[in-house]
Amino acid sequence: MQLAAQTRMLLTICYLCFLSSSVHNVLGPRLYLFLGTCGYPLHRLTRLNSTTNIHPDASHFAVTAGTISGVCAALLWTAQGSLMMAYPTEAQKGTFIGYFWVIFNLGGVVGSVEAFGLNFYSTVKSQTRMLLTICYLCFLCIFFWPGA
Template sequence: MVEFKFPAFYTSPMTQVVLVGITCFATVGMFSAVSNLGAGGTQDVSLSDTSNGVLYGLFAVVGIISGGITNLLGPRLTLFLGTLGYALYVGALWCLQTQGTNWFLIFAGAILGITAAMLWSAQGCIMMSYPLEKDKGKAFAIFWAIFQFGSFIGSVIALAINIRTGELNNVSTSTYIVCSRTL
């Protein structure tokens, strides 16, 4: 069996923090950008509220056991599983707009609630255990700067795509495609 050795810079704690930041940039940041469109870019505020209620309800419940899941599976696999719900949720928003599938958005919100708890548990594990004690403040600053930049870039993309219409309407399909491609 051939063993692959990673370069030394790849295994440094700050590189791992940057990689987690990029992961959250492309998942949570873009989710925030789409969520900030108002009702997820749809006109049905009630459905968006129901979906977010299910999402954050399951997030709170699964958050209680997600630390144990991270200990069992390891932070790498838990982080990977945690990212899957974000793409599904943005896809469900697009599916709602094109197909009118209300149930799928609520289902995707439930899946995202479960996977988001796992993602944030793995993120916390990496942020608290990889950097040295003297570097934790810098690591948190780097992570949050990269992560919040995802929401900013996603919002700028959504604004640029939808600015031509000049009206408060559903966002275009291209907005969901660009945000899901970033995920």
């Protein structure tokens, strides 16, 4: 279910990113930003349902939510890219891109905290979970190794 929703979302983003820039010039960034943020609650609900299995027969909801999330993500990323390049002067563009990457990576932090919270009291002991933990620790060691 989660794979189908994720696939539908990514395919929709790929298709609509080609088309959304021309419509963005007509509708403007404010509407695009508003519509773009409306799809993320659906995406989070789909992820939460796949993790906690609140409703096991929600596969149609997941695929539909993935499609809507793909449309909204294409709108959001188009508006974000145009605003990031339109407002700053040439001397400020690097600073604006830096701010964008900080905010963008904070999304990964929030997602990781959510996964940690969902798995903190988990009693499942699987070999896959242990392998992922070892992989994660190896990447941390490589990252913090001096001179790497």
